[in-house]
Amino acid sequence: MQIVGGTIKVNNVNDFIMPNLKCVAGAPAPQSESTTTNNIRIHSTKKKEGDIPPPPKPIKVTLSDCLSCTGCLTSSEELFKAQDVEEFRRGLESDAKIKVVTLSPQAIVSLAIKTGLSPEQVAVGVSNFLKSIGVDYVIDSSIAREVTKAQIYEDFKKPDRKGPLVTGVCPGVVSFAEKNEPKTLMPQLSITRSPMLITGAMVKDNLSRELGIKPSEIYHACVMPCFDKKLEAFRSDAKFSDGTQLVDCVVATVEFVTVMPEDLTPYLQPSDRELTWFNTLEHEIVQGTSGATTSGSYAEYVVAQMEHDYPQVTCEQKKMYEGIEFHLSDKISGFEKRIAVMNGYRNFQRAISQIKSGKSKYDFIELMACPGGCANGAGQIKAENPMEQKKLK
Structure with a gap:
């Protein structure tokens, strides 16, 4: 948000991120000169009148080719x-x-x-x-x-961590961090x-x-x-x-x-x-279709494990925009941890701004690119009515 001449301008509120239209991958590196002697020969060929060269083969770009470009x-x-x-x-x-x-x-x-x-x-x-x-x-x-959850919790318990641990399971979050916030967000991402x-x-x-x-x-x-x-x-x-x-x-x-x-x-x-x-x-055994969040309940798992490891703590939960906040505390010992679920691009900006300023109050952030989390991912079947949309959440 900016204030210019008495006018308030609000930016970074749109969750849609337009891909680049131009490829920025560098041109192929020139081949190194060979040390072997090259024999150059001239061949002549007779071209028949009316000969038409064959059309060039179409070039196909695969998904792995796209990944060579960071644009x-x-x-x-x-x-x-x-x-x-x-x-x-x-x-x-x-x-x-x-x-x-x-x-x-x-x-x-x-x-x-x-x-x-x-x-x-x-x-x-x-x-x-x-x-x-x-x-x-x-x-x-x-x-x-379940393996991912357990490994993330082990990562969270490391005593030498500075700043909040941010989940790195969302490819949108990882891509954003690598290309836009390599110094701010990347060090906070879990390597799980x-x-x-x-x-x-x-x-x-x-x-x-x-x-x-x-x-x-x-x-x-x-x-x-x-x-x-x-x-x-x-x-x-x-x-x-x-x-x-x-x-x-x-x-x-x-x-x-x-x-x-x-x-x-x-x-x-x-x-x-x-x-x-x-x-x-x-x-007929299906796991992971319910929980506090639709993206894996990583924050919920961390909260549950902390309540198990520290039975004296109490947990308060409250909803916030596109997310949930968990506050674990013990007044006697002074123990306090804040854990958050934050979904969508607007929460990206909020989380990054807080981390940059060193004022993030959270110790753990389950961060997902899509508003509403993974159940509302762009690859899901679009809901035909509000009732179906509600079921996804």
Whole structure:
């Protein structure tokens, strides 16, 4: 907010962030001169009259190519939609020995609202449908989310931390920090991987060992509520040392719904196979579809763990714009911690301003790019009425 000549100007209140229109990736570096002797020869060719040179082959830009450019803050939805639905189908038809699809709880809820089924029915129906078209395992990313929560809490407990710990599981937050606030926000981000990437590690490492195959022989796709998850999957740190991707393809919920049948009724029979960590969904076991927040309840988890570790503290909770604030305190010992959930670009500005000035009152911030959190991600199926929108929140 600025005051100019008695007029108040309000800026940075729009959650929409326009991607750059021009690519700023540098030109390819010139090839080094070879030390070997080059033999130059002149060849003459006879050109027939009327010969027409063949048209140049079209240039295709893949998602990993886009990541070589740091000019854009977020991905363009239109740029990736058709490409990754096709890639998803090609992956399912590939000759990979094992095919795995991971579903996020936000995607399950969005599909449940769209189909009118319960999240448990959607989990079973989608699992059985995918298996009918060649998928071997359908996994719930909530299992990896519990790992992420535990690691974030361990990071939070480190005594040498200065300033608030900010969750780094939202690719929009990470991208914003890297390109706009590398000195202010980046040092505060938790280095813990997101549930999507931890699921990728579990699938490509743990599952490959159990099955006795190479990680590269597994095709792993994820259904996520966010288009920026596509970018996250192709980051340089989202792969094994040999270059094998943790996640081979990401489709948004709104894309995935075009692949699945309109009627899941024929696929609603729960599994009678032995329950394992990689088949919970087909057993109607769905985690992470409720809680204080729709983005993973990382702040809620930290609060619960602190209440467990410090039973004498009391916790007060209050709502704020696009978020929640938790105040833990003990008057006798003087113990005090403030934990916040902050969603949306306006909260970005608020959090960064406070961190820059050294006046942030929070010790932990669950920060997400989308207003309303992940359940309201740009990749979710758009609500057709206010009632559906309310269910997402």
